[in-house]
Amino acid sequence: MAVAISADTNDESRELSRKANLTFPLLSDRKAEVIRSFDLLVPKGGEDNRDISGIAEFLLDSSGTVRWRHFGETRAERFVDEAKKL
Amino acid sequence: MAAKLWNWRLWAGLGLSVGALAGYVFVVNETRAVFWPALLLFVAAAVLLVSGVQRRSREPELYRGKIAGRVLTTLSVVMLGLFGFVAYQVSRVFPDAKNAPQIGQRAPEFSLVDTNGKNFTLTQLLSNPITNSSGVARATKGVLVVFYRGYW
Numbered sequence: 001m002a003v004a005i006s007a008d009t010n011d012e013s014r015e016l017s018r019k020a021n022l023t024f025p026l027l028s029d030r031k032a033e034v035i036r037s038f039d040l041l042v043p044k045g046g047e048d049n050r051d052i053s054g055i056a057e058f059l060l061d062s063s064g065t066v067r068w069r070h071f072g073e074t075r076a077e078r079f080v081d082e083a084k085k086l
Numbered sequence: 087m088a089a090k091l092w093n094w095r096l097w098a099g100l101g102l103s104v105g106a107l108a109g110y111v112f113v114v115n116e117t118r119a120v121f122w123p124a125l126l127l128f129v130a131a132a133v134l135l136v137s138g139v140q141r142r143s144r145e146p147e148l149y150r151g152k153i154a155g156r157v158l159t160t161l162s163v164v165m166l167g168l169f170g171f172v173a174y175q176v177s178r179v180f181p182d183a184k185n186a187p188q189i190g191q192r193a194p195e196f197s198l199v200d201t202n203g204k205n206f207t208l209t210q211l212l213s214n215p216i217t218n219s220s221g222v223a224r225a226t227k228g229v230l231v232v233f234y235r236g237y238w
Contacts, residue, residue, distance in 0.1 A: 001216055002230040003206060005198065008237050014201040016237040027198035027206055034196040039185035040233050053233040054181040058193060061228045064212055066187045071180050072115045079230055086227045 002079075007032045007052045029053070061086055093151030095138030100158040102131035103165035110169060114176055118183060121173060128166055135159050193231065 002024045006013065013026035027034075035041050035053040046052035059068040059082050068082040106127035113120040135158065142151040187193045197207040208229070215223040 001211055001226055001228075002232060003200075003211065004232040004234055005196075006234050006236040010199065010201050010203075012237045017201055025200035025204070025206060027196075027200050029196075029198055034194070034198060035233060037194040037196070038187065038233065039183050040181050042179075042181050042235075045179075046236055050236075052235050054179070054183065055235060056180075056183065056186065056233045058187065058231045059228060060193050060208075060212070060231060062212055062226055064192050064195075064208060066189050066191055066193055067228065069186070069189060070115055071118070071183060071186075074115070083228065083230065 003027055005029050005034055005053065007035060007046070007050065059083060059086070090150040091148055093138050093142055093149045093154065095134045095141065096151050096154050096158045099131045099133075099135035099138060100162050100165075102127050102134065103162040106131065107165045107169050107172075111172060114172075118176070118180070124169065128169065131162055135162055 003026075004022075004024060005027045007029055008016070008026075009030060010028045013028055016022070017026050029035050032041055032051045032053065035051075038056070038058075040054045040056050042052050042054050044051060045054075055072050057068075057070045057074060057079065058066050059079065061067050067086060070078065106124045109127070110120055110124035135155075138151060139155040139159065142149045142155055146152070193208060195208050197205060199205050208231075211229045212226060214226065216226050217223045
């Protein structure tokens with residue numbers, strides 16, 4: 001199971017989800033509270049000086065413990081390889 | 087006249103610079119803290135290069151490295167410049183993320199709504215069984231949480 005989080009509004013996420021044909025949920029963190037709690041905030045990094053999230057991926061095991069993490073974009077195969085280790 | 091000695095410090099200086107830049111680029115996406123070790127390697131490279139150049143100018147009869155000294159020092163400065171450029175770009179695009187959950191730590195709980203208005207919490211994601219393509223439900227092994235900059 002995968003979820004993707006950004007500071008986008010639900011409308012923006014819906015647009016992205018539709019255009020890119022995404023099958024996993026896009027979660028809207030408009031106030032960037034979750035982004036802050038993961039310490040990933042890029043203040044005024046977005047359009048119109050919006051606060052946005054940095055790019056990061058966390059693979060959690062069934063207890064919610066981080067088993068793998070990565071900052072920046074990466075290839076999807078990395079996720080698959082790491083997820084197989086769980 | 088006897089062959090002059092190889093001025094290894096110059097080459098080691100360049101080697102360290104290349105290693106520092108390559109190491110930084112390779113590891114920075116795993117941890118941002120690699121900045122300081124990389125900078126330390128550049129300092130060590132500078133020490134080696136300076137001492138290599140000084141050795142050559144003190145004892146030009148004994149050591150090689152007149153041209154190599156200039157070339158290798160220039161190359162090392164280029165490596166340092168690239169390092170500065172990459173580090174600047176990284177700091178602009180990625181947050182410091184010093185307090186991001188580390189490997190082995192629990193991820194903070196969250197509760198967010200998706201594009202269909204459905205609420206997702208981390209606890210639910212971890213405890214709800216998932217159903218595979220043949221309709222068999224089983225306990226989830228884990229969750230991948232991706233943060234992205236957004237759609238613009």
